[in-house]
Amino acid sequence: MKESQDNTTHFGYKTVETDKKASMVADVFHSVAAKYDIMNDLMSFGIHRLWKRQTIACSGVRAGHKVLDLAGGTGDLTARFSELVGDKGQVVLGDINDSMLKVGREKLRDSGLVGNIEYVQMNAEMLPFDDNTFDVITIAFGLRNVTDKDKALRSMYRVLKPGGRLLVLEFSKTDNEALAKLYDMYSFTLLPAMGKLVANDSESYRYLAESIRMHPDQETLKSMMDEAGFEQTDYQNMTGGIVALHRGFKF
Template sequence: MSKRQEPTQQQSEASSSEVNQTHFGFKQVATEQKASMVAEVFHSVAAKYDVMNDLMSMGIHRLWKRFTIDCSGVRAGHKVLDLAGGTGDLAAKFSKMVGPTGKVVLADINNAMLTVGRDKLRNLGLVGNLEYVQANAEMLPFPDNTFDVITIAFGLRNVTDKDKALASMYRVLKPGGRLLVLEFSKPQSELLTKAYDLYSFHLLPKMGQLVANDSESYKYLAESIRMHPDQETLKGMMDAVGFEQTSFHNLTGGIVALHRGFKF
């Protein structure tokens, strides 16, 4: 009978180090560092974020967001959380839909993005039913059962612990409420995948350099998309934290997918 070997101190430290690491694009970084590194990316791109969104997607991001809004079921009097809401594209629409008896909370972990979003919405004259909160998706600072609808558009892939964030969203959602996750996903054809890779890793960083004077941030954004869970995996993650009747709808050949789940 062989004697069981105890791990050496070096092995234990290596194992501990692996456990406490996560991905930042294609790199491995300390888990506790990722949030600040993502914050630096979005602080860098905040001022040019809307312009780059239009250029990167050739304006199609507006159609993806319109589809999300159409699937939201938001109506007058609802309380809506637009999480990782950035410059407020969804919040602006929801503000008009919920009316004076409703409320929209635009939340983002990044203060620079939140500032751009607040200034943009105020310039549109949207002030009465909007609230701005700097918040970490993994630890949402709201009571249980607060919101009728939660949306997170192009933000979940930047969260360090996605399972923890989804559980936090489930907690603050009212029974009968729904979550919508709009995010880049896995293209459904090999040809589209090749074309998308060529665009993402060669053209996108060059566009970032020309428009935002920042190629590295857009290189990270392309890498973060590839590291994000695919459609079925994300659906399973939503199921695991309690969401029911989960589903997803592929947009633009699966380059983007809208996931939906309900709390009952």
């Protein structure tokens, strides 16, 4: 019998049973975790560092804040937030994938960042925190892998303090036709080949390319944040709209 629409979701371009997506995404990130940082630099030609720097600049994080770096992976944002919040603040590096969390923990501890960082394995749809806990929440290149994005956004809103802000850094849609064609060629030809060469895994990187195409565009994600309760939502495009940084506040 064919699954009803309510019981299916997208895994890249495939339609899969909703309750199986999380484990399928987990398999992808178990596979790529060890080479994740290297592949990030190669895939983006290092530009991901500029995207993340802009996210930090827009976060308003300061000394004493409590920050949730959701889907924080190997901890690029967490490292900088740890420095900004200082001894009286706290950063929670949260990720659903234990392999990514392990890589992030080892990297940050090797960098000497230990005092104000907590590591928690969690599902973005059901955040294990009290209401009004965090001053700032970030999710960078993670929302597109969440099964129920609306539920996750509502969960983020719940645990954010009044006056706090959410920042969503994610691949998005370019309206430049020439750039779109070039990006498609890169995503579906060079990216899987690079994944095969560096990480010995072309299929995971093919999924990642497909997941980018299936992610809501800028205006749709903005509307989803509005529906979740966020106010003064806006976004800025970077690199021609290949990436967008969305921001919303809880009042």
